[in-house]
Amino acid sequence: MTGLVLKLAPKERVLINGAVIENGDRRSRLAIMTPNAHVLRLRDAIHPAEANTPVRRVCYIVQLVLSGDVEQAEARGQLLRGIEQLSQVLTDHDSRTQLALATASVLGEQHYQALKALRSLLPREERLFAAGRA
Numbered sequence: 845m846t847g848l849v850l851k852l853a854p855k856e857r858v859l860i861n862g863a864v865i866e867n868g869d870r871r872s873r874l875a876i877m878t879p880n881a882h883v884l885r886l887r888d889a890i891h892p893a894e895a896n897t898p899v900r901r902v903c904y905i906v907q908l909v910l911s912g913d914v915e916q917a918e919a920r921g922q923l924l925r926g927i928e929q930l931s932q933v934l935t936d937h938d939s940r941t942q943l944a945l946a947t948a949s950v951l952g953e954q955h956y957q958a959l960k961a962l963r964s965l966l967p968r969e970e971r972l973f974a975a976g977r978a
Contacts (some may be wrong), residue, residue, distance in 0.1 A: 848876040848883060848956070857886040859911055882912030888959065898933070899962060899969045902926035905961045906950075916953055921956070923950045930965070939965060 850858060852867040852874060860876065860883050861867075876883055884907060895904035906924055924947065930941040931943045942961045951956035 859884045874962045884910045
């Protein structure tokens with residue numbers, strides 16, 4: 845099977861081409877067969893006011909691409925610059941691996957993989973900010 849496969853938890857919501865769809869009472873699997881459909885899990889969504897850290901800002905840009913609010917070509921340069929800036933601060937091996945994966949995903953127009961890689965950096969970013977406040 846080709847296309848995007850979403851595994852949804854009970855009552856989970858997803859945005860597909862501008863429409864919010866809520867799953868029923870049971871787990872389900874949804875196959876999106878239309879190429880270039882704009883799909884965003886709402887549990888992964890970052891509210892604009894929450895895009896207040898470097899990693900969250902880059903995640904938010906990817907989210908805008910996934911929701912269809914920004915064109916891929918328009919966001920590409922901004923995403924690559926943001927990832928490059930993150931790589932200057934997050935220099936450990938694991939972060940570098942995730943940032944390289946995010947870069948490759950953006951270049952390959954695989955924005956779900958880019959978001960997944962970037963979201964994995966959120967806990968590390970939170971720890972760094974917490975250590976800076978201590």
